[in-house]
Each structure stands twice: as C-alpha cells, then as structure tokens.
Amino acid sequence: MEAKQAGASLDALIATFNTRVAELQELVIARNMYPGSSIADLSAVDTSLKAMELQVQAIKDRLRDETEAIPKAKKLIEASLRQKKKLQSLSIHVPSLALEKVTMLNADTSSWCGLHDAGNQHPGVGNMKLEEEPVAIPKEKKGRAPPPLWYISADELDSLASYMRGRLTLEKVNAAINDMAAYAEANAQLILAPKRKVGENLWEKALELRDIAMTEGIKGKHFFLESDIKGPNLKLDNTGKAILTVLRHLARISEIRSGHNRVIILLKPH
Known part of the structure; x- marks a missing residue:
C-alpha cells in the first residue's frame, strides 16, 4: 500500500x-x-x-x-584695402603705365576712324588742297602728346561730400577717365587726318571738330563732345552725369560751349 x-x-x-x-x-x-x-x-x-x-x-x-x-x-581684408589705396595713388605717378594705355587707345581709335598711319602721312602745306586740309590746322608733330590720363585717388574721392560722391567708386570714375581719353584721341586723329583717310560719314564731323579746335580756350588742348559719350564706362545717364560733376570738381575736366556743342576739355596735372 x-x-x-x-x-x-x-x-x-x-x-x-x-x-x-x-x-x-x-x-x-x-x-x-x-x-x-x-x-x-x-x-x-x-x-x-x-x-x-x-x-x-x-x-x-x-x-x-x-x-x-x-x-x-x-585683418587680411583691411590690409588688402590699404594696399589697394597705396597702389592706386602710386599709379598716378607712373607715366609708363599711362603711356601703355594710351597706345592701346590709339590703336582702337585708329581702327574706328578708318585711319592708317595718319600721323606720318600729312602732306606739306604747299601740296595741300583746300578741300582736304583746312589751312588753319597745323601738321601733326612727331611724338604728339597723348590725351592726359589723370586718374583720381581714393583720398580725393573720400574728400568729396557724400551727396556728390553718392554711390560712385574709384574704379568707375577712373574707368570713365579712360573712356574720355579714348574720345579725345579719336577726335585728335580725326582732326589731323586728310580727307582721303576719312570716311564720308565722318568728314562733316571732322570739319566741325577742326573749327572747334581753333576756338579760343580750346586750341591746343585735348577735348571731346558731349555727343561722343557712348560708353563703355561713361554714359549719358545719372551715373555718368555724377562722374562728370566729380571730375569737374576735382579739376580733371573743364567745359565750354562752342556753337551748339558742349565741349569737355581734359586738363593736365598741375
């Protein structure tokens, strides 16, 4: 159990x-x-x-x-801006750079006007025809001085009143000075060129420029007309008018009336 x-x-x-x-x-x-x-x-x-x-x-x-x-x-940006101002101030006193730029301008304006070796082919006064060369226009001398390229410095631009300076920059103003030198050089070559070297569409302007060149206060100076202003950097807009005002104030240019034309004269450094 x-x-x-x-x-x-x-x-x-x-x-x-x-x-x-x-x-x-x-x-x-x-x-x-x-x-x-x-x-x-x-x-x-x-x-x-x-x-x-x-x-x-x-x-x-x-x-x-x-x-x-x-x-x-x-710090690097500040140092670069200081160096830039120094270089821009120094560029005013380096004629070789200015001469190089004017040489380039001469080549461009010669092509524009249809002129070739005009400076070395002026006939003597005795062989000159009245319809080709006005007697009052002197022969071009070898080594004719180029238009002045008198750039402004950063200090000059900063010295202007804010209302005059506006939004202009040093680069814009100096680029406009390059344009003005090109206009003046084109006019100088057109004045001194014989008729056979000037296109029909430019001959009337050439005669007008020669009359202006003999005007008191303009004779012997490089100049251009308001109607010549067509860029690429200087234009007849608000910015262009502001640039002309600044350059007049800084004694880079002066203006005079000749007939119906507004003539802008390039001034040389003092």
Missing part, C-alpha cells in the same frame, strides 16, 4: 516538473519572438545614431574653425 502511494507521488512530481518545463519553454518562446529581425533593427538604429553623432561633431568642428578664422579674414 505504501509502495503504491510512493509511486503515485513520484508520478505527480514528474508531471509537475514536466508542466513547469513546458511553461518555461512557452515563456522563452514569447520573450524571443522574432529575435533575428529585432536584433537587426536595433543594430541599424544604433549605426544611424552613431553616424549622426559623427556628422554633428564634424559640423561643430567646422563652425569652430570658421569662427576662429573670421578675425584673421577681417
């Missing part, structure tokens, strides 16, 4: 153990449901977070470098 009871107790204990094992298996399965995909997803999230942290750190490092470079850049 006791043996039967012991056997029953052992069977119950085995059954209980087996039941507990089954429960543990179910819990493990529930806890580890889809373990492969979960681990992969978590790994991907971790990798993305690390990449973002690296990018944020790189941005912080770049911002720090740029912030440290700003004072150096400001």
Whole structure:
C-alpha cells in the first residue's frame, strides 16, 4: 500500500516538473519572438545614431574653425584695402603705365576712324588742297602728346561730400577717365587726318571738330563732345552725369560751349 502511494507521488512530481518545463519553454518562446529581425533593427538604429553623432561633431568642428578664422579674414581684408589705396595713388605717378594705355587707345581709335598711319602721312602745306586740309590746322608733330590720363585717388574721392560722391567708386570714375581719353584721341586723329583717310560719314564731323579746335580756350588742348559719350564706362545717364560733376570738381575736366556743342576739355596735372 505504501509502495503504491510512493509511486503515485513520484508520478505527480514528474508531471509537475514536466508542466513547469513546458511553461518555461512557452515563456522563452514569447520573450524571443522574432529575435533575428529585432536584433537587426536595433543594430541599424544604433549605426544611424552613431553616424549622426559623427556628422554633428564634424559640423561643430567646422563652425569652430570658421569662427576662429573670421578675425584673421577681417585683418587680411583691411590690409588688402590699404594696399589697394597705396597702389592706386602710386599709379598716378607712373607715366609708363599711362603711356601703355594710351597706345592701346590709339590703336582702337585708329581702327574706328578708318585711319592708317595718319600721323606720318600729312602732306606739306604747299601740296595741300583746300578741300582736304583746312589751312588753319597745323601738321601733326612727331611724338604728339597723348590725351592726359589723370586718374583720381581714393583720398580725393573720400574728400568729396557724400551727396556728390553718392554711390560712385574709384574704379568707375577712373574707368570713365579712360573712356574720355579714348574720345579725345579719336577726335585728335580725326582732326589731323586728310580727307582721303576719312570716311564720308565722318568728314562733316571732322570739319566741325577742326573749327572747334581753333576756338579760343580750346586750341591746343585735348577735348571731346558731349555727343561722343557712348560708353563703355561713361554714359549719358545719372551715373555718368555724377562722374562728370566729380571730375569737374576735382579739376580733371573743364567745359565750354562752342556753337551748339558742349565741349569737355581734359586738363593736365598741375
């Protein structure tokens, strides 16, 4: 009787153990449901977070470098502006540079007027026909002086009242001076050229310029007409008018009326 009871107790204990094992298996399965995909997803999230942290750190490092470079850049800009002003002031006193520019202007204006070697082909007065060469116009001398290229300096521009200076820059004003020298050089060549070297469309203007060139106050000076102003840098717009006002004030040009023409004379350095 006791043996039967012991056997029953052992069977119950085995059954209980087996039941507990089954429960543990179910819990493990529930806890580890889809373990492969979960681990992969978590790994991907971790990798993305690390990449973002690296990018944020790189941005912080770049911002720090740029912030440290700003004072150096400001000092470099200030030094460059000071050097630029010095070079612009020095350029006024370097005649070789001005001569080179005028040589280029001579080539351009000669092509525009259709003139070729006009300076070396003027006939003598005795062989000159009245319809070709007005007697009052003197022969061109070898080594004729080019139009003056008297640039302004940064200090001169800064010395002007703000209402006169407006938004003009040193580069704009000096570029306009280059244009004015080109106009004056074109007129000088047109005045001295014989008729056979001047196109029909320019002959009437050549005669008009020769009359103007003999006017008191203009004779012997380089000049151009208001109607000659056609750019590329100097134009008859508000900016161009402001530039002419500034140059009159700084004694680079003077103006005079000759008939219906407004004549602008280029002045030489004192």
